[in-house]
Amino acid sequence: MRLRTIxxxxxxxxxxxxxxxxxxxxxxxxxxxxLFILGCSxxxxxxxxxxxxxxxxxxxxxxxxxxxxxxxxxxxxxxxxTGLSEVAQYEFVTKQKALEEMKKNFGxxxxxxxxxxxxxxxxxPDAFRVKTHMVEQVAPLAKQFEGLIQxxxxxxxxxxxxxxxxxxxxxxxxxxxxxxxxxxxxxFLIATTIRLSVFSRRREIEIMKFLGATNWxxxxxxxxxxMFLGLAGSLLAVAAIYYxxxxxxxxxxxxxxxxxxxxxxxxxxxLMEGLLxxxxxxxxxxxxxxxxxxxxx
Amino acid sequence: MIQLYDITxxxxxxxxxxxxxxxxxxxxxxxxxxxxxxxxxSTLIKLIYREEFPTRGRVIFNGRNVTRMRRREVPFLRRKxxxxxxxxxxxxxxxxxxxxxxxxEIAGASSRVIKKAVPAALEVVGLKQKAGVFPGHLSxxxxxxxxxxxxxxxNPDLIIADEPTxxxxxxxxxxxxxxxxxxxxxxxxxxMVTHARDIVNEMKQRxxxxxxxxxxxxxxxxxxxx
Ligand SMILES: Nc1ncnc2c1ncn2[C@@H]1O[C@H](COP(=O)(O)OP(=O)(O)O)[C@@H](O)[C@H]1O
Ligand SMILES: [Mg+2]
Numbered sequence: 001m002r003l004r005t006i007x008x009x010x011x012x013x014x015x016x017x018x019x020x021x022x023x024x025x026x027x028x029x030x031x032x033x034x035l036f037i038l039g040c041s042x043x044x045x046x047x048x049x050x051x052x053x054x055x056x057x058x059x060x061x062x063x064x065x066x067x068x069x070x071x072x073x074x075x076x077x078x079x080x081x082t083g084l085s086e087v088a089q090y091e092f093v094t095k096q097k098a099l100e101e102m103k104k105n106f107g108x109x110x111x112x113x114x115x116x117x118x119x120x121x122x123x124x125p126d127a128f129r130v131k132t133h134m135v136e137q138v139a140p141l142a143k144q145f146e147g148l149i150q151x152x153x154x155x156x157x158x159x160x161x162x163x164x165x166x167x168x169x170x171x172x173x174x175x176x177x178x179x180x181x182x183x184x185x186x187x188f189l190i191a192t193t194i195r196l197s198v199f200s201r202r203r204e205i206e207i208m209k210f211l212g213a214t215n216w217x218x219x220x221x222x223x224x225x226x227m228f229l230g231l232a233g234s235l236l237a238v239a240a241i242y243y244x245x246x247x248x249x250x251x252x253x254x255x256x257x258x259x260x261x262x263x264x265x266x267x268x269x270x271l272m273e274g275l276l277x278x279x280x281x282x283x284x285x286x287x288x289x290x291x292x293x294x295x296x297x
Numbered sequence: 298m299i300q301l302y303d304i305t306x307x308x309x310x311x312x313x314x315x316x317x318x319x320x321x322x323x324x325x326x327x328x329x330x331x332x333x334x335x336x337x338x339s340t341l342i343k344l345i346y347r348e349e350f351p352t353r354g355r356v357i358f359n360g361r362n363v364t365r366m367r368r369r370e371v372p373f374l375r376r377k378x379x380x381x382x383x384x385x386x387x388x389x390x391x392x393x394x395x396x397x398x399x400x401x402e403i404a405g406a407s408s409r410v411i412k413k414a415v416p417a418a419l420e421v422v423g424l425k426q427k428a429g430v431f432p433g434h435l436s437x438x439x440x441x442x443x444x445x446x447x448x449x450x451x452n453p454d455l456i457i458a459d460e461p462t463x464x465x466x467x468x469x470x471x472x473x474x475x476x477x478x479x480x481x482x483x484x485x486x487x488x489m490v491t492h493a494r495d496i497v498n499e500m501k502q503r504x505x506x507x508x509x510x511x512x513x514x515x516x517x518x519x520x521x522x523x
Contacts, residue, residue, distance in 0.1 A: 002405060002407065004402065004407075004408055005402065005405065008402060203386075203388075204388055206386070207386050207387075207388060207399075208403060209375075210346065210348075210375060210380045210386075211375065211376075211380075211399065211400045211403045211404075211447075212372040212373065212374075212375035212376035212400075212403060212404060212451075213372060213403040214369070214372045215368075215369075215372075217372075217403060
């Protein structure tokens with residue numbers, strides 16, 4: 001294709017956009033809003049999944065020992081664990097190890113825990129972490145250890161994961177429904193804009209046709225116009241989400257350091273690229289609808 | 298060069314615009330197509346550049362069956378035909394130069410070709426000095442000359458003109474007619490629909506008369522009507 005022709009396509013597309021500027025702006029806005037919602041719900045789902053993954057590992061029973069528990073008493077508990085068929089795996093966590101893990105969770109704020117390293121100052125107890133095969137086995141299993149003299153406390157966090165998964169599922173469904181509705185609206189709004197462009201250029205199209213223009217020569221500027229509207233909308237959405245998300249992340253990392261947010265830039269950028277592609281597809285789909293219906297070439 | 302064989306055209310609303318028409322247009326000929334309004338003149342030329350399909354019959358252009366042509370071949374057919382209409386059909390937001398260049402751009406010509414061919418085509422119609430003017434600032438006669446210039450810039454084999462002088466005063470119409478004669482002299486076939494009685498009578502060219510969708514007269518060196 002000649003450079004001259006490519007320039008022609010772009011010039012024509014831009015002219016159409018400027019000519020129908022209000023409708024163009026509205027189309028861009030609707031694409032932006034729908035992709036913004038899509039992006040936000042994807043991020044929520046992504047983060048809910050991430051939090052759930054982290055919590056899943058905490059749906060386990062922690063058997064905390066009293067400070068004065070002897071190694072023999074601990075061994076006694078371990079023997080009992082080995083004998084139980086519900087136990088999928090278990091792990092002995094010394095107080096030192098527990099402190100290190102906590103530091104890791106606190107990330108940059110780990111300074112709070114400074115000075116607790118010495119054996120006597122460390123407030124954390126030795127513990128067994130036990131996983132069951134099934135979530136339902138957690139509570140009965142925990143009961144069996146609750147009364148033992150060497151055991152200080154038995155803890156488990158059943159229910160949290162289920163709630164989180166339900167929330168994530170709900171966000172996913174609501175986000176998907178809104179996104180589909182808005183996406184369809186965006187496609188049709190773009191189709192309307194393009195239809196108007198086609199209409200305001202019908203004389204020109206007629207002339208092009210008797211001068212021997214190919215179908216694609218006539219169609220391409222309109223396709224480009226739609227794709228441009230879609231891309232502009234998605235760029236707005238991506239910019240808003242990208243800056244919004246990373247500022248939210250950085251404030252969460254300061255105030256709630258233990259909440260595991262997805263902050264992998266490559267993953268987020270991949271998501272943004274997906275949104276840009278979605279914008280292009282929405283734009284192309286909208287203009288194809290109008291070009292096919294109103295541009296009998 | 299162009300042959301119409303037993304053409305019948307019935308529009309979807311049951312109107313029979315053409316009824317068993319057979320005509321040949323030899324290469325390099327000058328042909329007037331006359332007849333009352335609604336006789337089927339415009340329909341006939343639409344069949345040639347495949348704006349419409351015949352209900353029956355065949356249209357042959359340079360040995361090719363136009364009716365059987367594939368859709369994507371149609372643009373190439375049309376680039377061999379220069380069109381001139383009563384209402385000029387120029388693009389108001391493009392200059393004279395750009396209007397003529399547009400025909401070449403559509404055909405995918407290079408900038409080099411465009412830079413040579415457009416001034417040459419404007420020269421033929423005597424509008425080279427108006428290249429940068431917008432059509433809205435030209436007289437009707439000048440606008441029609443721009444559209445003739447656009448029609449010839451691709452070096453077409455055929456020029457079809459549907460009432461090209463319909464909006465022009467008699468003197469301007471004559472100027473335009475002389476232009477068509479010049480173009481015809483250089484070997485381009487011309488098919489012109491017209492109601493300009495005096496011009497047809499004076500020009501002494503072939504006249505085909507349609508009435509009610511049928512050829513009722515076909516004369517070399519004919520007149521507008523008997
Ligand atoms: N697209 C169309 N659909 C239906 N009828 C048409 C169409 N075009 C022309 N006709 C009818 O066909 C007849 C011939 O029209 P036309 O070829 O335009 O005549 P002319 O150009 O000789 O005045 C007329 O009766 C006209 O109303
Ligand atoms: Mg007519």
